[in-house]
Amino acid sequence: MKEINMTALEQLFQAKIEKDIKIEPKDWMPEAYRKTLIRQISQHAHSEIIGMLPEGNWITRAPNLRRKAVLLAKVQDEAGHGQYLYSAMETLGESRDKSMADLISGKAKYSSIFNYPTLSWADIGAVGWLVDGAAIMNQVALCRTSYGPYARAMVRICKEESFHQRQGFEIMCTLMKGSKEQREMAQDAMNRFWWPSLMMFGPSDADSTHSQQSIDWKVKRYTNDELRQSFINASVPQAELIGLTIPDKDLKWNEAKGGYDFGPIDWEEFRQVISGNGPCNAERIAARKQADDNGQWVREAASAFAEKRSAKKAS
Amino acid sequence: MNSLYKYILRIADDSLILGQRLSELCGHGPIIEEDIALTNIALDLIGQATSLYEYAAIVGGEGKTADDIAFLRFEREYVNVLLVEQPNGDFGMTIARQWFFDSFRVLFYDAMLESTDQQLAAIAEKSLKETKYHWKHSSEWLVRLGDGTDESHDRVQTAINYLHRYVDELFFMDEVDTALITEGIAVDLASLKVAFDAKTSEVMEMATLSFPTNNWKQVGGRVGKHTEHLGHILSELQYMQRAYPNMEW
């Protein structure tokens, strides 16, 4: 289908993609490319905003002043990253309000990982180390995505996120050097967050509906399975170094492929969580809705004030 | 317990408790842009509190660390003003609380630049820059809410009416202050009152808001007599330190 009936514009577009020339907002692009980007960037933005909630859950209970400040700064970065991404999405002609409304109505998706609860302080370590680690794996690849504004947002985000994973791993290291209770707390967090972190890369390539087209358009640069494998290869030695056990009895180094073999992922759990039946889906959406509702009169007030003032200036 | 130690704790506790209140909003702010702004203010306040507790630990901590002082006192031993422990309420309440506090803090840190205590003067210099921005931010919002819609005007006026009773306590002084004022260490808070009234009245007028006429005043925080809110703030703040004593985090 792609070879025949290609218009001149489409050929020009495809030629740019092949030569790794970035697509910019006002350039012609196939409607399906625009839609794919809007879907992916908005999901990404929503994930940043919803992602503030599980970690925000521990800011007021952070164990000391240093950890409190670090966690505040980290969660704040996520609000910033959400904004960078919404801005990139808006260059494609989609409004942030509409996108936000889709999030609140449950229509839009976001990363399934944020529907898991943070039950102990160690979870903050696990989220920073594993969840941010998985996200960074994905995001570094996206710095070379074909759409200019998305790529630029990702470059900025990756630069800022470099401290996120480190602070999480530092929490885990400190816990593993601590008391028996602290080590158990860390292992428990590891047990709960390991598999959901692997699910963050999305369905396996064989089952992913969007993957191939996104790869052809260079929206995605690596497949879900490739990224998942890189993440496992990077994380296993980190866990071993500090004495954490990976909760996977099938995990084994495979010399031939130069990576770890690992046990089956529970895709039924993934499907349930992504379709709204995870442990915290309802709470996450409710929190976002409440924040949005609480902000309604504030946004109106600021708009009304701006109008009054420009009317005054004009007269 | 020496006066300087107590004096430092009063400043530090104000910053910590207000920072803690603002951090409750992180991820729940009424607008994403404002989420970032409020978190920035929370970070500045936690940073100020940290410098102050570190100094307090040197001055009279009896071997305690900054974290011990911040996290391991009982309710009656915290000496923040009642204003900062008031709940976030709606955005109008959050902004009005912040604005009263910032209006005071800008003048306070400015006066503290002259302190004969070099450590306090240095903390004031860094904190003043941060606080000037907080004040600009809370003032801009107060004006927008006050002179925005009818609803926003009513909401923020309600907040002003409620919080006004706690404002006078910002100027509370007792024997802790007296000795330190003579030595040129502490700020004579009475000397800031005229400037505070002028500074706040100007913004209130731009915001088309008015102060309530009754002069009901609440004090007590500076001597450890708090509203019921503080206990709940502390039960979250201290949870980890109380549940797992003497551990590194």
Place this chain on the structure above:
Amino acid sequence: MSTKEWPLWEVFIRSKQGLSHKHVGSLHAPDAEMAVSNARDLYTRRSEGISIWVVESSQVFANDPADSDPLFEPSQTKIYRHPTFYEVPDGIEHM
């Protein structure tokens, strides 16, 4: 009830004295002052700037990308505008 979305602003940051302002991204704000405020919080959290410009996005006028060939290609053939076009004998420096 839905309210009008706050307008979009383009943000330009001078990262240090001596450099020009550079476009860094965009954000929403009800008015110019708040746009500067939001830009400070969003784009200078890591000391990236010392000066901020904001322009309402709707005020930016851009060329039509469809015209980019007639606009920009003609200059590509005028290589004599570049110093590398000219031959200079060996031994000549600082020219």
